[in-house]
Amino acid sequence: MSTHTKKILNGYHVVFLAQSAMIGSGILTLPRELSSVGYSQTFLPILFGVFASLTLWPMVWLNLKYPNENLFRINEILLGKGLGKILNVLIILQFTLFIAGIINKYMHLIQSTALPEQTITKPVLLFLLLLIYIVNGGIKSIARFCMLTFFLTIGIFYFTYWAVQKGDFSHLFPLFNFNGKELFEAMGKGYLAVLGYGAIMFYFPYIVDQKKAFKHVLTGIWISISLCFITVLISVMYFSEWQLKHIEFSILNLLKSGELSFVERFDIIGVTLWVFLILTTVAVYLWSAKEGIVSLFSKEKKYYIYVLTAIVFLIVRIPFPQEFQDKFFTTVNYIAYFLIVWPSFLSIIYLLRKKQVQP
Amino acid sequence: MNKKILLFTTLIGLTFLVGCSRAEHKVPLEEIGLAGIMAFDYIDENKVQLSVAIPQHSPGAKASTQVFSVPTELLSKGIVDIEALSDKKILFNQLRVVLINEEFARKGRVERMIQHLYRNPEPGNKVLIAIVKGSSEELINADYPNKPDINYYINDLLLPTINTAFNPNTNIHDFIYTATNPVFDPLLPIIEKKDDKLEITGVALFKNNNMFETLTPEEAFIIQDLIGKKKLAPLSVELNQGHGKESLMLERVKSRVKMKSNKNIKSPKLTISLFYKGTLVEYTGERENDLHSPESLSKLEKDINKQVEEEVKKTLNKLKELKVDPIGLSENFRMYYDGKWTKEMTEENISKLEVDIQVKTSIISTGTLD
Amino acid sequence: MKYKLVRTTKVNMQYKKAPTVESVLAEETVKALREITNHIQDAVFKDIPTKEGMVTIIHSNSLVEKRTLQEVVLVPLCNHIHQIHQLATPVDLKEFKGIIEKIGGGHTLLYFHQTHQLLSLNTYSAPTRTITDTATESTVIGPQDAFTESLDTNISLVRRRIRNPMLKNEDRILGTESNFRISILYIEDLVNKENLDTLKQRIDKVHYPIFTDISMLMQSIEDNPLSPFPQYYMSVRPDSISQYLLDGRIVVFMDNSQAAIVGPTSFFEMFISIEDYYNRWTMASLLRMLRFFGFFLTIMITPTYISALVFHPELLPYELLLNLQESRSNVPLPPLIEVLFIELIIEVLREAGSRMPTKVGQTIGIVGGIVIGTAAVDAGLVSNILIVLVAISALLSFLPPIFLMSNTSRFVRYIFIFSAGFFGMYGQMLAFAWLFAHLLSLNSLGTPYMTPFIPRKATDLLDSIVRFPTAYLKNRKGISRAQKK
Incomplete structure (x- = not known):
């Protein structure tokens, strides 16, 4: 069914799709997630980058074997229809929960800074309406939105200038001051911030120049990684280890350090402008989930997105106790790691069943 | 087509949602009291007298600032009590100054109060903290005939200026940063009411979350210099190096600190190099008519170096005795230490520390002096 | 329709009644013509004796000026009648709808009694505004003339600036009831054929009784008519329109409408004034x-x-x-x-x-x-x-x-x-x-509205928020997708 997908994404689109899907709510709390290694966290993002590049390779390799199919279809081809469909349902479910997790986290930030003493039902609703509007435009619209978001929000970094000035570069040393357990904990918590690149497996069929897709996604990944690196670097310079561990949204506090004569505090503008970054990430995931449903029913229907969004809304708004919510979303996030390793596994299956599953 | 419908539902939805906003009443600006100063006074171990100064905007009001004061155990409870006293909702979004009286600083749980403010997203990072000699409540309530508004007055006083270069300008972030960073001990300026005006009379040194010792402005000035503060205050030196009593003023254009440790925490040794570059703007003393040749100037430079070295050494020895490290000297050792650095290690380090100080002054011109 | 059918048969019958006696036939025909035009109240019939016998001229009084009639019709008719035959186009006597349209369009019809021939001459000279300077888009530097509400004047203003044989204009009749002319202008060796076809298709699909201004037409041929943003550039300045034409864009003029629309355009172009290039x-x-x-x-x-x-x-x-x-x-x-x-x-x-x-x-x-x-x-x-x-x-x-x-x-x-x-x-x-x-x-004629943010060509950036010195601006915009660079 998806053999006639139109090739619409050029190189720039791919770069920024990969880039924007990675920068979302994760980077907001990244220094805290990495705080178990203390000041030595500075170089972890680079390690993440290497990891991401390594795991990206089997994804693109597999996709190149089936240039017109997305991961959902590849699952069905390689694992057989029944097993593939079950797995796809799980992936869609995971995506939905993941989206809910991202929105939940961001709304928590909004509620505590921009809209105190207010329920977040309506802000979430409005956010989701806008999300549907963006996703309905198709993957190319999302890609364009990602590009614009990057250039619009990159300016936020200027406001960390004061933090850099006040910060102390010597915090970086000694470079590798941690043990294996601490590193493992930091990796486990922090890698979530850079997960989004896996979405390549879903929009791959739409890419014009698929041969170069690996290079483009890699560029996107390393743009994001350098942004993460800068964030972590500035946080390490500016904060004490105690602060790194106890400040939930370190970016918020970095922005607070800025001083302008006409705007007293930039943190509110920064935090609300962040909605662009959240929108792009969530839009890519929602679009992928929608594609999943399309492949499940082999039919393209508009209402899929509405149903998905409604589910997301319910998950975000069901009054679970905070503790349960945290645990729930953390578990969901860990399942996301599975998706990163999955293509390597699929590649092995592909090699084993090469004869039977020729595209 | 669907997209267009969605566009319109979004627009219409927005309009309708605004209609709902009546239910959640937001207090508009004029019904808000924007606290400018918050002050803590010691009552007993658990209780603290919380005072909040709110500037008045109504032109008819007699006093420009309204001060509310309640005894409380918890900060947030105190704020609720004050809101009950006032007719307005009190917000801390524009909080500028936190005052702590000396007794509370010495005995109370300062860190907890500041941390509470730091956790709250309302106040920004610009909140400056200062210690008050005597009662801080009285200080806010006092009448300053030359100053229209106490909020601006204290805030302006605490902001960095060249004349009070010894003032550490500790804001809420700095305090938490130095208090939680094992290599630092916090510094806070002390203000005092003298007649009709306020004055920064010294700097309070903290240790283990409580005020511990007072430093004179001169000592504090050297500490700020060693921290490497960017604001270049003129350096005034009283020379006593074999030429009788001399005093001079050096307008610095460049100043740099360099620290080099021997990376050994067993027997720590630190080499501190200070570079000053500046214009000699004023001089009184024996050599007044003798400062034309480069030789005589370099002689003077050497004398300045010696004098500054002595003063720095004196201050550092004091810190060494007190076992506190407001400069963060131990950072030079932590950098090379694998493992967790603790407050105790800083204490031990500073008490064992051997310091080698080298000052290098270069007078680039004698300014308008002839 | 019914009316037309009946009349046709009647005239044909008249033909057959007295085919040999010419004068009778002519009189009958004139009578028939009178009947056809009886709902054009200001239609004027005049018999003029010439060398080739009696000629009846018919025209609408309100659309033809006396002087034009004199110059174009009467003087040649009386003095150099061969000129008339050279200039005039023959009209089918049986095509009633065509006759009415000709008169309604300001033509003068000449009926030669002897040869039984109907010719038409364009004498359209309805009162028009003179070319004045623009009130809405005035600039300090640069030409001050603006379009008027006359289509021919407007096109002449553009042609005066672009002396290029490749400048083409295609006319259409628009408005299911009002029947007036619009003109699509483009430079043939520059314009992107795909864009042109899209625009023509859209215009052909338009089904609307009357357009009183081109902005109405614009709204019905936009990519997203529900958007609050205009998706065509609209101007009354001939210099700005000519510049866009030379960039490979398509311009649409409408009779009785002062402005012209340009497509494709971008969001950013809405903030460009032609004066930017003069400054x-x-x-x-x-x-x-x-x-x-x-x-x-x-x-x-x-x-x-x-x-x-x-x-x-x-x-x-x-x-x-x-x-x-x-x-x-x-x-x-x-x-x-x-x-x-x-x-x-x-x-x-x-x-x-x-x-x-x-x-x-x-x-x-x-x-x-x-x-x-x-x-x-x-x-x-x-x-x-x-x-x-x-x-x-x-x-x-x-x-x-x-x-x-x-x-x-x-x-x-x-x-x-x-x-x-x-x-x-x-x-x-x-x-x-x-x-x-x-x-x-949003799209404008299929090209993204947000160019040059989504750059089609790197050189577009030279003429975006910062306008580079004129020497750098030789290239055509990526948005026009012109055939030549």
Whole structure:
């Protein structure tokens, strides 16, 4: 069914799709997630980058074997229809929960800074309406939105200038001051911030120049990684280890350090402008989930997105106790790691069943 | 087509949602009291007298600032009590100054109060903290005939200026940063009411979350210099190096600190190099008519170096005795230490520390002096 | 239709009745013609004896000027009748609809009694406006002439500037009831054929009784007619239209409409005035930035006022905030209503000013502005700082050279005001995201509306917010997808 997908994404689109899907709510709390290694966290993002590049390779390799199919279809081809469909349902479910997790986290930030003493039902609703509007435009619209978001929000970094000035570069040393357990904990918590690149497996069929897709996604990944690196670097310079561990949204506090004569505090503008970054990430995931449903029913229907969004809304708004919510979303996030390793596994299956599953 | 419908539902939805906003009443600006100063006074171990100064905007009001004061155990409870006293909702979004009286600083749980403010997203990072000699409540309530508004007055006083270069300008972030960073001990300026005006009379040194010792402005000035503060205050030196009593003023254009440790925490040794570059703007003393040749100037430079070295050494020895490290000297050792650095290690380090100080002054011109 | 059928048979019958006697036949024909044209009240019939016998001329009195008739028809008819035969086009006597259209279109019909021939000459000379300078898009530097409501004049104004044999114009008849001409202009070896076909298809599909201005046509051939943003460039300046033609764009003129529309265009081009190319590049760049960022300012200023007052008092400097508190302390309205109130007053002033006669309008505008402004502050209805902000944003909204864009910015501002009133800065950012998502999804004749943000060509950036010196601007824009570079 998806053999006639139109090739619409050029190189720039791919770069920024990969880039924007990675920068979302994760980077907001990244220094805290990495705080178990203390000041030595500075170089972890680079390690993440290497990891991401390594795991990206089997994804693109597999996709190149089936240039017109997305991961959902590849699952069905390689694992057989029944097993593939079950797995796809799980992936869609995971995506939905993941989206809910991202929105939940961001709304928590909004509620505590921009809209105190207010329920977040309506802000979430409005956010989701806008999300549907963006996703309905198709993957190319999302890609364009990602590009614009990057250039619009990159300016936020200027406001960390004061933090850099006040910060102390010597915090970086000694470079590798941690043990294996601490590193493992930091990796486990922090890698979530850079997960989004896996979405390549879903929009791959739409890419014009698929041969170069690996290079483009890699560029996107390393743009994001350098942004993460800068964030972590500035946080390490500016904060004490105690602060790194106890400040939930370190970016918020970095922005607070800025001083302008006409705007007293930039943190509110920064935090609300962040909605662009959240929108792009969530839009890519929602679009992928929608594609999943399309492949499940082999039919393209508009209402899929509405149903998905409604589910997301319910998950975000069901009054679970905070503790349960945290645990729930953390578990969901860990399942996301599975998706990163999955293509390597699929590649092995592909090699084993090469004869039977020729595209 | 669907997209267009969605566009319109979004627009219409927005309009309708605004209609709902009546239910959640937001207090508009004029019904808000924007606290400018918050002050803590010691009552007993658990209780603290919380005072909040709110500037008045109504032109008819007699006093420009309204001060509310309640005894409380918890900060947030105190704020609720004050809101009950006032007719307005009190917000801390524009909080500028936190005052702590000396007794509370010495005995109370300062860190907890500041941390509470730091956790709250309302106040920004610009909140400056200062210690008050005597009662801080009285200080806010006092009448300053030359100053229209106490909020601006204290805030302006605490902001960095060249004349009070010894003032550490500790804001809420700095305090938490130095208090939680094992290599630092916090510094806070002390203000005092003298007649009709306020004055920064010294700097309070903290240790283990409580005020511990007072430093004179001169000592504090050297500490700020060693921290490497960017604001270049003129350096005034009283020379006593074999030429009788001399005093001079050096307008610095460049100043740099360099620290080099021997990376050994067993027997720590630190080499501190200070570079000053500046214009000699004023001089009184024996050599007044003798400062034309480069030789005589370099002689003077050497004398300045010696004098500054002595003063720095004196201050550092004091810190060494007190076992506190407001400069963060131990950072030079932590950098090379694998493992967790603790407050105790800083204490031990500073008490064992051997310091080698080298000052290098270069007078680039004698300014308008002839 | 029925009428036409009956008449045709009647004339044919008349033919058969007396085919040999010419004069009788001619009289019959003239009679028939009279009957056909009887619903054109001002149709004039005149018999003129010439060398070739009697000629009846028929024309519409209101569409043909006496002088033109004299010059084009009467003088040659009496003196050099061979000229008439050379110039005139024959008309089928049986094609009644054609005859009526000819007369209605200002042609003069000549019926030769002897040869039984019907010829037509274009004598259309309805009263038109002379070419004057533009009131809506005036510039200080550059040509001052503007289009008029006459299609032929407009095309001549363009052709005068582009002496290129490749400049083509295709005419269409439009309006299911009104039947008048539009003309599609393009340069054949430059224009992108795909764009041209799309536009023609869209125009052919248009089914609407009457267009009184080209802006109506524009709305029915847009990619997204529901969007608040205009998706064609609209101008009354021949120089600006010629420049776009030479860039490979397609221009549509309409009879009886002063402006012409240009497609494809982009969001950014709405902020370009032709004067930018006449100005020095430094000043032109400055002005462009002013207009472009002015658009974002005008939709952001008053919403930010609401956000800062209701949601984020920490945004503003302390001193300003205290001033605001003081000026707001007498105002009974919540900020959202306060802003809406004063914004609507500005709209009313603007609307009333544009309806009133010019002389009265100016006075009322000033008096209304000052009196209502100060009085509203004194009465404690609004705060004085808001008056300043609203005035600035109203001025900023008039910066775009395309008036439709300026209207759009005013509309979009209300969306921002409402979202700020409800969610503060968060709402504003959501609205901002919506604005960009919407702009990014828009197309103009199939090309993205947000070029050069989505650059088609690297050289586009030389002529974007910063206008580079003229020597760098030789390349055509990527958006036109022209055949030649």
